[in-house]
Amino acid sequence: MRPTVVAAVLAAGLASFSAVAAATPSPVGAWYMYGASAGALKSYAYARACDFARSQPGSGTRLLLLDFGAARKLDSSTWGAIDFSNTTFSNADILDALKGAADGYHNCHVRGGVDILYGNSNYHLSASGMSSTDAWYAGYRQAERAEDLANYQSAKGYDSQTADAASDMEPSWDGAALTKQLVNGDQGQGWALYYDFGSADGCPQSGSTDGLCNNGWHVSDVGYVSFHGLALPLPEIYYAANAYQWTLVRKLGSSYFFAGITASPGGGLAPTSAWSTLSSLNGNLVEPELVCFGC
Amino acid sequence: MLRLLTASGVCILATGGGLAVAATGVSIPALGLNVSAPPEKAAALQRLESVATTDSSPVPAGPPEPAPRPIPARMLGSGAPVPISPSILQVRNGWLVSNGRTLVAVYAGAAGNDPAVGRVVIVRQDLAAGSQTVRTIDAGQTGALTIAEAPLGSAVETSAQTDDLRLRGADGRALRLDLGTSSVGGR
Numbered sequence: 001m002r003p004t005v006v007a008a009v010l011a012a013g014l015a016s017f018s019a020v021a022a023a024t025p026s027p028v029g030a031w032y033m034y035g036a037s038a039g040a041l042k043s044y045a046y047a048r049a050c051d052f053a054r055s056q057p058g059s060g061t062r063l064l065l066l067d068f069g070a071a072r073k074l075d076s077s078t079w080g081a082i083d084f085s086n087t088t089f090s091n092a093d094i095l096d097a098l099k100g101a102a103d104g105y106h107n108c109h110v111r112g113g114v115d116i117l118y119g120n121s122n123y124h125l126s127a128s129g130m131s132s133t134d135a136w137y138a139g140y141r142q143a144e145r146a147e148d149l150a151n152y153q154s155a156k157g158y159d160s161q162t163a164d165a166a167s168d169m170e171p172s173w174d175g176a177a178l179t180k181q182l183v184n185g186d187q188g189q190g191w192a193l194y195y196d197f198g199s200a201d202g203c204p205q206s207g208s209t210d211g212l213c214n215n216g217w218h219v220s221d222v223g224y225v226s227f228h229g230l231a232l233p234l235p236e237i238y239y240a241a242n243a244y245q246w247t248l249v250r251k252l253g254s255s256y257f258f259a260g261i262t263a264s265p266g267g268g269l270a271p272t273s274a275w276s277t278l279s280s281l282n283g284n285l286v287e288p289e290l291v292c293f294g295c
Numbered sequence: 296m297l298r299l300l301t302a303s304g305v306c307i308l309a310t311g312g313g314l315a316v317a318a319t320g321v322s323i324p325a326l327g328l329n330v331s332a333p334p335e336k337a338a339a340l341q342r343l344e345s346v347a348t349t350d351s352s353p354v355p356a357g358p359p360e361p362a363p364r365p366i367p368a369r370m371l372g373s374g375a376p377v378p379i380s381p382s383i384l385q386v387r388n389g390w391l392v393s394n395g396r397t398l399v400a401v402y403a404g405a406a407g408n409d410p411a412v413g414r415v416v417i418v419r420q421d422l423a424a425g426s427q428t429v430r431t432i433d434a435g436q437t438g439a440l441t442i443a444e445a446p447l448g449s450a451v452e453t454s455a456q457t458d459d460l461r462l463r464g465a466d467g468r469a470l471r472l473d474l475g476t477s478s479v480g481g482r
Contacts (some may be wrong), residue, residue, distance in 0.1 A: 032378040032418060034391070034398055036442050039362030044422060051356060051425030061346045069378040084400065085366055085391060086375035103356035113346035123376045150342075157352025162342055193339045201382045201407070214381070230339055236380050243410070255333055266416060266429035267383055287469040293378070294418075294429030 010266060015090025023187075023279070027263065027271045027292035030065035030119075030197075034085040036092040041083070042100040049104035049116070061113035063234070063260070064099060065166055065197065065291050068094055070123035071138040071182065073130050079141040081120045082128075091145050094118060098149045098163070104194035105156050118146050121168035122179040134176050137196070139165075139185025143230075146192035164275040166234070169198035169225045171214040176221035180228070187229030195234040196226035197262040197291065205244035210252060223253045232259040234291060235273035247281040258282065260289025271295055311429060363395030363422070367449040370442065371400075379416045381405040383431065387441045394452040396423045398472060403462060405439035413437035413464050415472055415479065432472075434479045438465025 031048050035041030052064050071082040080090040080170045101116050142165045149163035169179050186194040200222045202214030210220045226233035235246045263271035271292045279286040371389035379402050386404040400421040406412035413434035420427045443463035457475040471482040
């Protein structure tokens with residue numbers, strides 16, 4: 001092969017690689033919250049948001065996901081979460097921690113903007129005694145707290161920030177009907193986006209029908225909790241199989257697109273490969289967002 | 296004003312990690328595709344698009360009082376939420392310790408895609424340095440693993456983070472998780 005041809009082939013290859021590399025987002029860190037006390041929860045949230053701001057890549061608006069654990073009804077009129085240290089926190093405590101995160105991001109802000117997410121999960125809602133109405137209010141109150149945080153950000157002049165809600169909704173963790181109430185409650189409140197950073201575990205990886213997933217869920221149920229109302233999918237893509245499962249969810253939906261993905265080095269795919277895999281299967285209907293636990 | 300946009304079909308343009316709202320349908324120019332965004336999401340997406348890259352307030356916020364809170368080493372029962380997806384780990388039980396600066400959580404069970412493979416996932420957080428790692432370790436064909444014995448209490452909040460945990464496979468095999476090396480071996 002003549003040198004000019006070799007150069008042309010290499011150039012074409014590099015151009016192609018550059019296009020892919022430019023489209024693949026850099027990961028941003030997400031955190032599992034192990035608070036143990038309200039003071040510690042706020043202190044950690046402040047520090048994590050400061051870290052996030054200092055290392056934030058690019059100039060766009062990125063998602064800072066703080067996962068406070070499982071949604072819970074704490075008493076007859078109080079909602080909140082039980083965190084990963086097995087400590088319960090009211091939404092007032094969580095809002096205080098989220099305000100700490102807003103302060104931390106502001107104090108350490110370098111570039112770009114942030115959407116701070118109040119994350120929870122559908123882990124064992126019914127086993128904790130929560131009814132369908134309770135789950136609806138859990139989503140509603142969660143969205144209210146996100147709006148409260150946005151009002152705080154606005155009042156403080158934190159123009160590089162906004163706030164939304166998120167939930168790690170996993171078929172194996174509770175039933176579809178109950179989990180949908182989290183999304184419905186958020187929609188009832190009507191303000192906050194509701195990012196689903198959960199899974200489609202047990203769902204089929206191919207086909208064109210509304211197949212069965214774990215725990216009696218169907219593919220359409222995963223589509224509902226990830227795209228109904230104000231929900232947006234930020235799916236966990238840990239293995240190639242997950243990308244195929246979510247591609248089927250997207251194909252059975254209408255106007256469905258992905259807000260990005262959630263990844264972790266603890267899975268079988270490297271985080272950037274996880275994003276590229278889902279993107280390649282979905283005609284690039286994947287926003288350039290890559291939220292990563294453990295990056 | 297943003298609410299009015301929900302009734303009018305909007306257009307979201309992704310711009311290097313952000314979204315921009317225009318007049319019709321959803322456009323993602325960086326990726327070269329257009330799709331339609333459901334109108335009920337429009338107001339919130341418009342809000343997201345309007346996030347600035349600088350703050351109007353230059354005044355630093357007062358940081359919260361540092362409140363490091365050690366967590367005595369303890370087993371995590373079935374009521375404690377698990378952060379690890381069932382697609383990675385079918386959890387049997389967990390264990391947690393923190394000295395207020397560094398934290399280690401161990402979750403034991405089986406691989407999400409193969410119940411015959413024993414697996415542990417170790418979450419480590421350095422709360423001072425701001426780092427978090429999630430490490431997955433497979434133990435082979437042991438069946439689901441259970442943490443059978445682990446250091447407990449407030450006297451081991453630092454030392455336990457590099458100590459050993461005793462594991463038991465579904466087949467009854469005894470194993471040892473060395474947190475110092477993040478490895479699983481025979482006891």
